[in-house]
Amino acid sequence: MSQFRLLRERRFRPFFLTQFLGAFNDNLFKNALVVLLTFQAASWTTIAPTLLANLAAGIFILPFFLFSATAGQLADKYDKARLTRLVKVLEIAIMLVALAGFVLHSLAVLLGALFLLGCHSTLFGPVKYALLPQHLHEDELVGGNALVEAGTFVAILLGTLAGGMLAAAEHGALWIAAAGLVVALAGYLTSRGVPPAPAPEPGLKVNPNPLTETWRNIGFxxxxxxxxxxxxxxxxxxxxxxxxxxxxxxxxxxxxxxxxxxxxxxxxxxxxxxxxxxxxxxxxxxxxxxxxxxxxxxxxxxxxxxxxxxxxxxxxxxxxxxxxxxxxxxxxxxxxxxxxxxxxxxxxxxxxxxxxxxxxxxxxxxxxxxxxxxxxxxxxxxxxxxxxxxxxxxxxxxxxxxxxxxxxxxxxxxxxxxxxxxxxxxx
Missing domain, CATH: 1.20.1250.20 (MFS general substrate transporter like domains)
Known part of the structure; x- marks a missing residue:
């Protein structure tokens, strides 16, 4: 049977749409911010545009080092469908922070929003891939992963294009914030359809130390x-x-x-x-x-x-x-x-x-x-x-x-x- 039938099923479709919209929003905001800072750098800061672009990339990826270990523990301790909805609520809050950054014309607030968006992706990563084996049969895992990978790269492409277009538009900053907020709200709505995915280890005690827990995760x-x-x-x-x-x-x-x-x-x-x-x-x-x-x-x-x-x-x-x-x-x-x-x-x-x-x-x-x-x-x-x-x-x-x-x-x-x-x- 075709893998595309999974897109018609409730156990997969809401999750697929949620992760697609999340990847789209990450890249929309990240690329829009880089384009704004590249072509309008003088109105935001005295830092060179090339340095700003690399700084933005570093800020986005930093949470993966800091919080991945904690995210993995949370995904093993709590229901993944519930965590998905909470992550989407966080995304809405982050887009409100970004809106404030644009309204206040504050680079620090915008970079803070980018860091939080990196946290959002870090928290969702273990949920995203650990949820699939709970909702799919083993003979569906390849097809499910194929759809997720294809969807993710298409979302990256579309988000990157949309971010560049909005950044180049008149009043681009407000368009970026509005689009990010709309996409985050849509992601929350689709996440409400994700079926329960019970925790495999609800009694797990969360270790907040990222260094020791990272080493422990690599040990697993x-x-x-x-x-x-x-x-x-x-x-x-x-x-x-x-x-x-x-x-x-x-x-x-x-x-x-x-x-x-x-x-x-x-x-x-x-x-x-x-x-x-x-x-x-x-x-x-x-x-x-x-x-x-x-x-x-x-x-x-x-x-x-x-x-x-x-x-x-x-x-x-x-x-x-x-x-x-x-x-x-x-x-x-x-x-x-x-x-x-x-x-x-x-x-x-x-x-x-x-x-x-x-x-x-x-x-x-x-x-x-x-x-x-x-x-x-x-x-x-x-x-x-x-x-x-x-x-x-x-x-x-x-x-x-x-x-x-x-x-x-x-x-x-x-x-x-x-x-x-x-x-x-x-x-």
Whole structure:
């Protein structure tokens, strides 16, 4: 049966819509704020726009390090449907804080709202992935995860586009705040339809110390080597994907000679690829968790990462920045887009079975805390990847060469994981 039938069922549809709207709102506000601070920085602060953009990214990701361990405990201790509704109430409050920041023209309040939005995502992460195994049968986990991953990337794309458009509009600040509030309210309404998901360990005593609890959560994950290696694989994918995504603006401008529309084209192509790959997983898996797709995915991630590096134009075209139609007419650009699309497709093959495997093989009593450990590792890998990419680019490496280095590293990581757990190579 098709995975899309889950979208008609009450045990999945309200949850899917809730997480979709949450991801949309995160990216709407985050991108709108970055665009505002990039093009209107002088009216807000004396800090350089490039520094502000990196500061905003750091503020958003910081809560994943600080509060993921606590979020995992809460998701194991309380009913996840109830927690989902409380998180949505928090999102409404955060959007009111953002509205106050725009009205008061206060950068500090807006950055505070961004930090709180990061807290909102941190709290929802363990709930989001630990809830799926409670509402879906094991033969539906791949299809459910595929829909969630595809939906999340589409929400990221649409939220990013909407944020940029609203920031560029007249009275953009108020439009951003109003849109964020409307989306948060819609998310709360959909969350009311999420069926109960009883706590697996209601007697759990919450440890507020993030350091000791983080180490304990990682310990839960390490109890099962395939689960731990699935987490490492997921974290590597987020490092790899985030490294490519972060370079899109500079790549569009300084390599293929495009403008903002070209950045959108690159992001949309990659997002469509991830969505297609994720949804194809269910068809290729035959209704079971098919971890044999993971090495297949890693091979594609390496091949098309290298292809993207070699397909990139050697020199900036004359007349840059070019319109999207002019960019598409340039030699090699179609190959770049095909490589990017396939990079997304094979990324979907790689990531969906790993999420399903992590969920199905984690002990129910501390599944949310294992997912919290995964979120912490994801954030750590993404920060490490951003620092490494920044260092290599500062040392004079070109963006296409950076893509090539990342692809070679991807092959090395894949060989390391598959040597440790040959089970990944079985289909």
């Amino acid at each position: 994950a390490r109890e099962n080597q395939p689960v731990y290696l699935a987490i490492l694989g997921i974290s590597w994918f987020w490092l790899y994907g985030a490294l490519f995504l972060a370079q899109f603006p500079a790549y569009a401008k300084s390599v293929i000679g495009g403008g903002e529309g070209t950045v959108t084209l690159l992001l949309a192509t990659f997002t469509v690829g991830i969505g297609l790959g994720s949804l194809l997983c269910e068809k290729l898996s035959g209704g079971q968790i098919e971890i044999g797709l993971v090495p297949f995915g890693s091979i594609g991630l390496t091949i098309f990462g290298l292809d993207l590096a070699f397909a990139s134009p050697a020199g900036l075209p004359a007349g840059a920045p070019l319109a999207v139609a002019e960019v598409l007419a340039q030699p090699g650009v179609v190959r770049v887009l095909v490589a990017l699309l396939m990079l997304g497709v094979f990324g979907g093959f790689f990531i969906v079975p790993l999420y399903a495997m992590m969920q199905s093989r984690s002990a129910a009593a501390h599944r949310a805390r294992v997912i919290a450990a995964n979120n912490i590792m994801n954030a750590l890998f993404m920060v490490a990847g951003a620092l490494a990419a920044g260092g290599l680019l500062s040392a004079g490496l070109s963006i296409p060469a950076l893509f090539g280095v990342a692809a070679v590293m991807n092959a090395a990581v894949a060989v390391y994981i598959y040597r440790l757990v040959p089970e990944f190579l079985l289909r």
